[in-house]
Amino acid sequence: MALQKTIPKETGIDHSLDLLREGYMFIPNRRHSFQQDLFATRLLGQRAVCMGGKEAAEIFYDETKFKRSSAAPKRVQKTLFGEKGVQTLDGKEHRHRKQMFMSLMEPEQLELLHTITYKHLDLMTTDWEKESSMVMYEEAKKLMTRVACEWAGIPLWASELDKRAKDLGTLIESSVSMGVQYRKGKNARKRSENWMKDLIAQVRNKERNPEEDTALYTIAWHRDLQGKLLEPDVAAVELLNIIRPIVAIAIYISFTTLALHQFPEQKYKLEESEGEYYQLFVQEVRRYYPFFPFAGARVKEDFTWRGYHFKKGMLTLLDLYGTNHDVHLWENPDKFYPERFTDWEGSPFDFIPQGGGNHYLGHRCAGEWVTIQVMKVVLDYLVNRLDYHVPLQDLSFSMVSMPSIPKSGIKLSKVEKV
Numbered sequence: 135m136a137l138q139k140t141i142p143k144e145t146g147i148d149h150s151l152d153l154l155r156e157g158y159m160f161i162p163n164r165r166h167s168f169q170q171d172l173f174a175t176r177l178l179g180q181r182a183v184c185m186g187g188k189e190a191a192e193i194f195y196d197e198t199k200f201k202r203s204s205a206a207p208k209r210v211q212k213t214l215f216g217e218k219g220v221q222t223l224d225g226k227e228h229r230h231r232k233q234m235f236m237s238l239m240e241p242e243q244l245e246l247l248h249t250i251t252y253k254h255l256d257l258m259t260t261d262w263e264k265e266s267s268m269v270m271y272e273e274a275k276k277l278m279t280r281v282a283c284e285w286a287g288i289p290l291w292a293s294e295l296d297k298r299a300k301d302l303g304t305l306i307e308s309s310v311s312m313g314v315q316y317r318k319g320k321n322a323r324k325r326s327e328n329w330m331k332d333l334i335a336q337v338r339n340k341e342r343n344p345e346e347d348t349a350l351y352t353i354a355w356h357r358d359l360q361g362k363l364l365e366p367d368v369a370a371v372e373l374l375n376i377i378r379p380i381v382a383i384a385i386y387i388s389f390t391t392l393a394l395h396q397f398p399e400q401k402y403k404l405e406e407s408e409g410e411y412y413q414l415f416v417q418e419v420r421r422y423y424p425f426f427p428f429a430g431a432r433v434k435e436d437f438t439w440r441g442y443h444f445k446k447g448m449l450t451l452l453d454l455y456g457t458n459h460d461v462h463l464w465e466n467p468d469k470f471y472p473e474r475f476t477d478w479e480g481s482p483f484d485f486i487p488q489g490g491g492n493h494y495l496g497h498r499c500a501g502e503w504v505t506i507q508v509m510k511v512v513l514d515y516l517v518n519r520l521d522y523h524v525p526l527q528d529l530s531f532s533m534v535s536m537p538s539i540p541k542s543g544i545k546l547s548k549v550e551k552v
């Protein structure tokens with residue numbers, strides 16, 4: 135019989151404060167000091183196992199071993215995710231709901247997204263040209279609110295743009311917050327869900343007729359495994375599960391702008407490229423900069439992995455940031471080097487900024503292709519169609535606040551189309 139090993143464990147009553155203090159580096163720091171891919175700790179008053187690396191990701195995305203129901207803290211559900219959404223489902227019910235999301239990610243819809251993103255970017259640039267300066271993160275949130283709404287079939291009046299973009303931004307920014315910021319996040323979710331609920335009701339009452347391939351239509355008329363339409367509040371959460379993360383791409387747009395500035399030699403390579411380098415650059419932005427620190431699940435049934443016992447119900451966190459920076463998987467992981475993706479084999483478990491595994495069968499991000507598409511359009515625009523200056527500012531970003539956003543928001547001046 136194989137020898138049962140004890141998962142290395144950090145001492146202490148609870149390490150939630152350390153998690154807040156160390157942010158993205160909480161799991162990588164301990165993986166490093168234990169010299170192991172996994173360790174046990176206590177978070178939010180309960181025992182938790184943290185793990186990282188390719189093999190850990192492979193086991194974490196094995197549906198027979200982990201489940202998602204009751205894994206996400208209520209706090210995160212009340213701001214970022216919403217309640218009873220696809221993130222909290224398991225098994226057949228999850229797969230059926232996930233198919234609804236993935237049906238929106240066909241090549242034609244991604245092509246349409248390209249066109250819409252380019253159109254709004256070009257329109258907004260005309261405004262930026264008139265200003266002495268602009269802050270990329272703030273503008274990108276508005277850009278992505280316009281893009282998300284048009285792509286999803288949601289009407290958006292010019293007069294409501296600022297209000298909606300602000301609420302959607304608050305949902306993203308307050309995902310790991312406390313006190314006033316947490317309350318702001320909860321209120322922004324309430325307003326945003328009510329907005330979505332009204333739209334769903336209008337479609338079901340036939341007062342509004344969005345195109346059939348839009349998210350608004352698809353989610354309003356989606357039927358569950360029992361053949362029933364989704365409850366209005368659940369449909370609202372799922373529609374927001376499309377809109378909110380599209381607006382969150384504003385963070386990657388800001389990091390893309392930062393990377394072009396921090397690594398000026400890259401701009402030359404992009405200008406010279408026929409297009410392939412854009413894909414490599416975007417992948418490297420998603421690998422290099424911090425976004426989601428980890429994903430959480432609970433052990434479905436007792437099992438043993440590498441001689442370690444995983445007990446039913448135990449909270450388990452997979453180190454997304456640390457896996458993307460794992461020295462065993464990436465050479466010089468702290469170097470910004472897009473060429474590394476030329477020879478990357480495309481494993482679904484070593485490069486996991488938006489989760490790992492299979493998009494259709496597991497919990498991997500439904501919007502990964504949307505994210506890449508939008509980032510490529512914006513990158514191409516920044517490199518080939520825009521002249522701008524990056525004035526002196528604090529270009530740092532935190533490795534503690536989650537999600538991390540460049541501190542200055544990336545201020546640009548003298549913006550001009552070329």
Ligand code: HEM
Pocket residue numbers: 220221222232235375376377379380382383384386425426429430454487488489490496497498499500501502504505
């Ligand atoms: C802005 C960049 C984005 C990042 C960093 C990101 C990251 C993630 C991560 C880490 C997960 C969880 C994976 C897991 O639980 O194992 C996830 C799930 C999800 N994402 Fe994204 N995402 C992004 C953009 C998007 C976009 C644009 C959409 C929609 C158009 C989207 C829709 C979803 C949905 C629906 C899920 C839940 C999937 C499921 O539980 O099956 N995300 N995302």
